[in-house]
Amino acid sequence: MCHTPAMESNVADLLTRAHVEEPHKIALSEASTGRSVTWAALDDLVARVVQGLTDAGMVAGYRVMIAAGNTIEFVAAYLGTLRAGMVAVPVNPRSVTGELVRVLVDSGTRMVVADASTITTVRAAVQGLGEAMLTAGLEPSTRPRIVTVGTTLAPGERGWDQLVAKQARPVPQRSDPEGLAVLLYTSGASGRPRAAMLSHRALLASIDQVAQVDPPMVTGRDVVLGVLPLYHVYGLNAVLGQVLRQHARMVLVDGFDAESSLDLIEDEAVSVLPVAPPVFPQWMAVPGLEDRLGPVRLVLSGSAPLPPDLTAAFSERTGVEVHQGYGLTEAAPVVTSTLSSRELRPRSVGAPLPGIELRLVDEAGRATGPDDAGEIWLRGANLFSGYWPDGAGGPDADGWWATGDVGLVDPDGDLYLVDRVKDLVIVSGFNVFPVEVEEVVGELAEIAAVAVVGVPDEHTGEAVVAYVTPATPGADPVELADLVRRHCAERLARFKQPGVVEVVDQLPYTATGKIQKGRLRAAARRLDAGLLQ
Numbered sequence: 158m159c160h161t162p163a164m165e166s167n168v169a170d171l172l173t174r175a176h177v178e179e180p181h182k183i184a185l186s187e188a189s190t191g192r193s194v195t196w197a198a199l200d201d202l203v204a205r206v207v208q209g210l211t212d213a214g215m216v217a218g219y220r221v222m223i224a225a226g227n228t229i230e231f232v233a234a235y236l237g238t239l240r241a242g243m244v245a246v247p248v249n250p251r252s253v254t255g256e257l258v259r260v261l262v263d264s265g266t267r268m269v270v271a272d273a274s275t276i277t278t279v280r281a282a283v284q285g286l287g288e289a290m291l292t293a294g295l296e297p298s299t300r301p302r303i304v305t306v307g308t309t310l311a312p313g314e315r316g317w318d319q320l321v322a323k324q325a326r327p328v329p330q331r332s333d334p335e336g337l338a339v340l341l342y343t344s345g346a347s348g349r350p351r352a353a354m355l356s357h358r359a360l361l362a363s364i365d366q367v368a369q370v371d372p373p374m375v376t377g378r379d380v381v382l383g384v385l386p387l388y389h390v391y392g393l394n395a396v397l398g399q400v401l402r403q404h405a406r407m408v409l410v411d412g413f414d415a416e417s418s419l420d421l422i423e424d425e426a427v428s429v430l431p432v433a434p435p436v437f438p439q440w441m442a443v444p445g446l447e448d449r450l451g452p453v454r455l456v457l458s459g460s461a462p463l464p465p466d467l468t469a470a471f472s473e474r475t476g477v478e479v480h481q482g483y484g485l486t487e488a489a490p491v492v493t494s495t496l497s498s499r500e501l502r503p504r505s506v507g508a509p510l511p512g513i514e515l516r517l518v519d520e521a522g523r524a525t526g527p528d529d530a531g532e533i534w535l536r537g538a539n540l541f542s543g544y545w546p547d548g549a550g551g552p553d554a555d556g557w558w559a560t561g562d563v564g565l566v567d568p569d570g571d572l573y574l575v576d577r578v579k580d581l582v583i584v585s586g587f588n589v590f591p592v593e594v595e596e597v598v599g600e601l602a603e604i605a606a607v608a609v610v611g612v613p614d615e616h617t618g619e620a621v622v623a624y625v626t627p628a629t630p631g632a633d634p635v636e637l638a639d640l641v642r643r644h645c646a647e648r649l650a651r652f653k654q655p656g657v658v659e660v661v662d663q664l665p666y667t668a669t670g671k672i673q674k675g676r677l678r679a680a681a682r683r684l685d686a687g688l689l690q
Contacts, residue, residue, distance in 0.1 A: 165361055166332045166333065166334040166357060166358075166361075167239060167240060167332060167334075167336075167338075167357050168236070168239050168338060168357055168360050168361060168364075168398070168401070169203065169236045169237075169239045169240035171361075171364070171398075171401035171402055172196070172199065172200050172203060172236055172240075172401060173200065175196040175200070175401060175404045176196045176197050176199075176200035178404065179196055179377075179404050180195060180196055180197035180200075181195050181196075181197065182195060182196055182404060182406070183195055183406050184196045184198075184199045184400075184404075184406065184407070185199060185229050185232060185383075185406070185407050185408075185409060186406065186407070186408045186409065186425070187228060187229060187408075187409050188408055188409060188410045188411075188417075188421050188425075189410075189411060192229060194229055196404065199229075199232070199233065199236075201325070202229075202233045202237075202321060203233050203236045203237045203240060204237075204240075204325035205237075205320075205321035205322070205323065205324070205325050206233050206234060206236075206237025206238070206240075206241075206320065206321055207237050207240050207241045207325060207328060208321075208323050208324075208325040208326060208328075209237075209319070209320035209321055209322070209323065210237065210238070210241050210243065210268070210320075211241065211328065212323065213268065213302065213315070213320075215241070215243060215267060215268060216243075217241065217242030217243060218242065218243065218244065218337070219243050219244070219267045219268070220243070220244045220245075220246050220264045220265055220266045220267060220268075220340065221234070221238045221243050221244065221245055221246065221266070221267070221268045221269075221270065222246040222247075222248055222257075222260065222261070222264070222266045222268070222269040222270070222301070223235060223238075223245060223246065223247045223248070223269075223270050223388070224248050224250055224252070224257070224269060224270065224271045224272070224275040224278075224279050225250060225270060225271065225272040225274075225275060225306060226250055226272060226274055226386075226411035226412070227383055227384070227386060227387050227392075227409040227410060227411045228272065228306070228409060228411065229409070230270070230272070230306045230317055231247075231270075231387050232387070232397065232409075233321075234270045235247070235387070235393070239338050239339075239357070241328075242333075242336065244337050244338065244339065244340055245338065245339045245340070246260065246264050246266055246339070246340045246352075247339070247341065247387065247388035247389075247393060248260055248342070248388055249386070249388055249587075249650060250272075250274050250275045250386075250388070251650045251651060251652070252275075252278065252650055253278065253647075253648060253649060253650055254278050254281045254282050254285065255648055256649070256650065257278060257279065257282035258282045258285050258286060258289045259289075259350070260342060260352075261282055261283070261286050261289075261301060262286065262289050262290055263352065263545070264340055264352060264545065266301050267299070267301055267302070268301055268302045268303075268304060269283065269301050269302070269303050269304070270304045270306065270317075271303060271304070271305055271306065271308075272305070272306040272307055272308070273306070273307050273308040276303075276305055276308050279303060280303065280311065283300055283301055283303060286300060286301070287300070302314075302315065303315070304316070304317060304320050305317065333357070334356065334357045334358040334361070335356050335357075335358055335542075336356060336357055337354055337355075337356055337542070338355055338356055338357045338359075338360055339355045339360065339393070340352035340353070340354060340355075340545055341353050341355060341390055341393075341486050343485075343486040343487070343588055350588075350590055350593060351544040351545065351550075352544060352545035353486045353487050353541045353544060353545075354541055354542040354543055354544065354545050354548065354551075355390075355394075355486075355489055355541050355542070356541075356542050358538060359489045359538065359539050359540060359541055359542070360394050360398065360489050362489070362512065362537065362538035362539040363394055363395070363398065363488070363489035363490065363491060363539040364394065364398040364399065364401075364402050365402075365512070366491065366510040366511055366512045366513060366537070366539060367395060367398070367399055367491050367494075367510065368399065368402055368403070369510070369511040369512070370494055370496045370497055370510060370511075371496075372455075372496060373403075374399055374429070374431075374455065374457060374494075374496065375399035375400065375402075375403045375405050375429055376403055376405065377403045377404045377405055378405075378428075379403070379405045379406070379428045379429045379454075380405070380406045380407075380408060380425055380426055380427045380428050380429070380452075381396060381399075381400055381405050381406065381407045381408070381427070381428075381429045381431065382408060382410065382418070382421070382422065382427045382429065382430045382431065382432070383396065383397070383400075383407040383408055383409040383410055384410040384412075384413050384418065384431075384432065384436075385431055385432065385433065389460075389586070389587065390484075390486045390489065390490040391431070391433075391459050391460055391484065391490055391586070392431075394489055394490060395431065395459065395484070395490055395491050396431045405429075408421065408425050408427060413436060413439075415436075415439040415440050415442065415443050416443060418436075418440075419440070419443060419446070419449040419450075422449065422450060422452060422453060423449060423451065423452070426452040427452055427453065428452050428453060428454045428455070429453075429454065429455050429457070430453055430455070430456045430457065431457040431458075431459070432456065432457070432458055433458065433459065433460045433461070433585060433586040434458060434460065434461050434462075434463050434585075434586065434618050435585045435586075435616055435617055435618070436458075437458070437463065437467055437468075437471055437479075438467070438615065438616060440471070441467075441470065441471060441474070446474060446475060447474050447475050447476070450475050450477055453475075453477055454477075455477075455478075455480065456471075456477050456478070456479045456480065457479075457480050457481075457482070458479055458480070458481050458482075459481065459482050459484060459490075459491075459586070460583070460585075460586025460587070460618075461583050461585075461586050461618040461619070462481065462504070462506065462574060462618075463479065463481060464615075465503035465504055468481075469503075478501065480494060480495045480496050480501075480507075481494075481495050481505075481506050481507065482494040482495065482496075482506055482507055483506040483507065483572060483574065485560060485562075486541075487540065487541040487558065487560075488513075488535060488537070488539055488540055488541070489539045489540070489541065491510060491539075492509060492510065492513055492515065492535060492572075493506050493507040493508055493509050493510065493513075493515070493571075493572050494506075494507040494508070494510060495507035495508075495571075497509065497510060497511075498569070498570075498571050499569050502567075502571060504573055505567075505571040505572065505573055506571075506572050506573065506574055507571060507572065508569070508570045508571050508572070509570070509572070512537050512538060512539070513535060513536075513537040513539065514535065514536040514537060515533060515534070515535055515566070515572065516533075516534050516557075517529070517530070517531030517532065517533060517534070517564060517565075517566060518531050518532050518534055518559075519531055519532075520532075527568075528565075529565075530563050530564065530565050530575045531563065531564070532559055532560065532561070532562070532563055533559075533560045533562045533563070533564045533572070534557050534558065534559050534560065535557070535558050535560060536552070536555070536556045536557045536558070537556075540552050540556070540558050541558075562574060563575045580610070580611075580674060581611075582609070582610070582611030582619050582620075582621055583611070583618055583619050584611075584614075584617045584618065584619055584620065584621065584652045584653075585617045585618060585652060586618065587652055589611070589621055589652065589653045591608075591609035591610065591611075591674075593649075593653070594609045594621060594623065594645070594649065594653055594654075594655065595607050595608065595609050595623075597644065597645055597648045597649055598623055598625060598641055598644070598645065598655075600644070600648075601640065601641065601644055602628060603627065603628050603629070603632065603637060603640060604625050604626070604627070604628060604637075604641070605625075605626045605627060605628040606625070606626045606664055607623060607624065607625045607626075608623070608624045608664050608672045608674060608677055609621060609622070609623050609624075609655065610622050610624070610674050610677045610678045610681060611678070612657075612678060612681040612682055613682070614656075617652075620656040620657070621653065621654065621655045621656055621657075622655060622656065622657045622658075622659065622677075622681045623641060623645075623655035623657070623658045623659070624659050624661055624664060624677055625637065625638075625641060625658060625659070625660055625661070626660070626661055626662065626663055626664060627660060632660075634660035637658075637660050638658035638659075638660055641655065641658045642654070642655065642658060657681070657684075659681075659684070664677070665677065
């Protein structure tokens, strides 16, 4: 059923509308279990989550961490948290204990929903929370309660079935569009992970902007592949948001495998494939790929740019066009799409969506010339409210926000990404903050100095490279590099760990003592190309 421009003020209102208009239509299916729920059943489950949260003493504004894979429970926990006026804090299920502790401390999370894949790490993080808060100079607060999905309960924990056991009672609807809905951890100007504050207004605006694109990314007739992680803004709002708005069906997949994903596309008649760049080389390696995408009408790629030769080869082989876009967590997330362009052009990430203003400025904040690159500034209702907790770093008084990315705009309005002002490394579409990796490596007494950079990688977009200098001259470089890798494996999620550790006598510095990371990136690229030994 067609969705007219609406007056929703809470993202969960989209579910209410879907329940009213198409109650018996399948909303979500799980590829691994075969479970599915209709819009009516999902709405009832979300209402029960609201009741369970309320009965547990949770109130509006409290933060609920969701540490789980792509499951029906994730979606229900997310929408229930939002409907109750609380704040969702989705996290990467692969996060290690220290990373979760930092998020728990920073966000002030009061409840954690964890599944079997995350429960051990979550328990360790909650256990270590008190000590971490004291170390940070904060007063220890109430330990977050844990709700477990599909695993044995430990003392003091509550099972998912207990949370949703009670029939929901009518509760007042939260209707503040400027109310905080989600904290999503990303990079701030400091280089440390910070939480972008996304309001219901921002999330709904982005959903509406995407829905206005013609041809549409998602329609009510589509079956959408739900392989992008829901803890990431792309999967959470660009994909799930459109499924909610258009009343499409989403097939949830927890983890990507090239062969099984193609089987799923055929078996479930999946028509829209929102994916990340690492998927394409894996699909291209499958024999008979061109015969496996029969139901597909649209392939969407985001999170990081795709090499033009790869998209061309994929489309030539399969007959399916690949559309790309540019987005940021702080923009909830979509900014541009090639679906908004007059035609597909190599290296273009498309034109701005309706309702989004984009301009390029120079270092003095002035508009650049027609053929000049500049920093990308954005303005629109989809923008975030600044970084947690005080809103620092958000849009200026006129509504403009500087992205830190550099681009070019052609005469037709298409955007081309040139570089990043920030030193972010993007691995498989996920942000890696060099400062965080450098701090972990710097914990080793055997290391005198460290610098982390990103280099292009054909499989993950970029890879992490760590340059280190030994604290003791003459140290065995092989043993030192192995020590760094083992330490990082214990302290960092896998995608943040350095793929290459280079031991050098000294790092390059500027006259003011700043590490010259540009020189290190160039050296890493030459090393990768075999030009350096």
